[in-house]
Amino acid sequence: DTGSAAAVPINEVDIAYVTPVTVGTPPQTLMLDLDTGSSDLWVFSSLTPSSQVRGQEIYSPAKSSTSKLLSGHTWSIRYGDGSGSRGTVYTDNFTIGGLEVESQAVQTAQEVSSSFTQEQSLDGLVGLGFSTLNTVRPSSQLTFFDNARPKLDEEVFTADLKYHATGSYDFGFIDRAKYTGNITYTPVQQSPGYWTHSLSGYAVGSGAFQSTQIQGISDTGTTLLYLPTAIVTAYYRQVQGAQNSQYYGGYVFPCSSTLPTFTFGIEGARFTIPASYINYTRISPTSSTCYGGLQSSSGLGINIFGDVALKAAFVVFSGTNPPRIGFGTK
Numbered sequence: 487d488t489g490s491a492a493a494v495p496i497n498e499v500d501i502a503y504v505t506p507v508t509v510g511t512p513p514q515t516l517m518l519d520l521d522t523g524s525s526d527l528w529v530f531s532s533l534t535p536s537s538q539v540r541g542q543e544i545y546s547p548a549k550s551s552t553s554k555l556l557s558g559h560t561w562s563i564r565y566g567d568g569s570g571s572r573g574t575v576y577t578d579n580f581t582i583g584g585l586e587v588e589s590q591a592v593q594t595a596q597e598v599s600s601s602f603t604q605e606q607s608l609d610g611l612v613g614l615g616f617s618t619l620n621t622v623r624p625s626s627q628l629t630f631f632d633n634a635r636p637k638l639d640e641e642v643f644t645a646d647l648k649y650h651a652t653g654s655y656d657f658g659f660i661d662r663a664k665y666t667g668n669i670t671y672t673p674v675q676q677s678p679g680y681w682t683h684s685l686s687g688y689a690v691g692s693g694a695f696q697s698t699q700i701q702g703i704s705d706t707g708t709t710l711l712y713l714p715t716a717i718v719t720a721y722y723r724q725v726q727g728a729q730n731s732q733y734y735g736g737y738v739f740p741c742s743s744t745l746p747t748f749t750f751g752i753e754g755a756r757f758t759i760p761a762s763y764i765n766y767t768r769i770s771p772t773s774s775t776c777y778g779g780l781q782s783s784s785g786l787g788i789n790i791f792g793d794v795a796l797k798a799a800f801v802v803f804s805g806t807n808p809p810r811i812g813f814g815t816k
């Protein structure tokens with residue numbers, strides 16, 4: 487089997503992407519954030535206090551003839567940006583792009599943090615990290631990908647995220663029409679549960695490529711690209727008026743700046759992020775100061791190849807043994 491679904495940016499700066507999914511019988515449609523940086527599938531639900539729901543679609547297990555309470559099981563998750571949620575667990579039929587998993591663990595939120603309440607076009611998350619990261623207790627649950635794996639034509643899912651446009655997630659096949667040339671693969675270290683791999687180096691603008699191994703995680707649920715301070719300072723040194731602002735918590739610069747491109751390596755292949763992707767957003771709607779899409783990872787303890795980087799490539803997450811990740815030019 488295979489599946490294919492849209493990845494729709496939720497606002498004008500691609501802060502996150504949501505994908506239509508259906509839960510239950512008859513199908514309830516929700517827009518979820520497919521997140522390779524976590525492994526919980528959770529949804530706004532009929533159990534979420536109405537004070538915490540602001541426009542989101544909700545899953546009501548009582549309205550589904552195929553829902554089953556996973557008795558005695560709870561979950562609680564905290565994300566790197568400080569957001570979080572917690573609740574109880576049902577199993578139910580779950581489909582993405584025509585690919586169905588019966589009895590998928592669907593984690594129903596009984597509490598969500600304010601940043602989720604404020605994002606009214608995001609109804610929850612589909613964790614696509616390794617199932618070892620799942621927070622359901624007393625027994626952890628499998629991700630949609632792990633449940634779908636036995637029925638997939640190929641043990642892969644792919645991400646084709648786009649700048650200010652709708653892209654796609656595919657399951658079970660690699661769509662030759664979505665990239666040119668070949669996919670370059672590199673090994674994934676699946677502990678502790680992220681899609682952890684290395685970049686082979688980087689270049690700032692037309693500068694020389696610096697060959698250096700940079701280990702990090704490819705995370706579709708993180709908006710920006712977070713790299714070591716030395717690389718980030720070398721980048722913004724090329725930008726007139728750029729500064730690392732304590733106040734704004736990162737590198738800002740005049741919105742009128744001409745930014746260099748940023749190139750990263752995967753083994754011998756090279757992928758160039760256009761300057762426009764790094765001119766991320768105005769710090770406020772009327773400001774002429776802009777916040778960068780490339781920021782320092784110091785303090786995070788890990789480098790994060792988020793959407794700013796991933797949308798510059800066609801990315802293959804391969805669940806083969808051993809797992810690997812592939813990047814193609816698009």
Ligand SMILES: O=C(NC1CCCCC1)N[C@H]1[C@H](O)[C@@H](N2CCCCC2)[C@@H]2OC[C@H]1O2
Pocket residue numbers: 501502519521565566567568569601602605608611707708709712786790
């Ligand atoms: O916390 C991270 N990443 C960290 C960012 C800072 C540096 C460390 C990693 N990702 C989350 C993201 O922010 C959330 N957010 C919800 C509201 C719309 C925008 C997305 C969404 O929920 C979980 C995941 O995706």
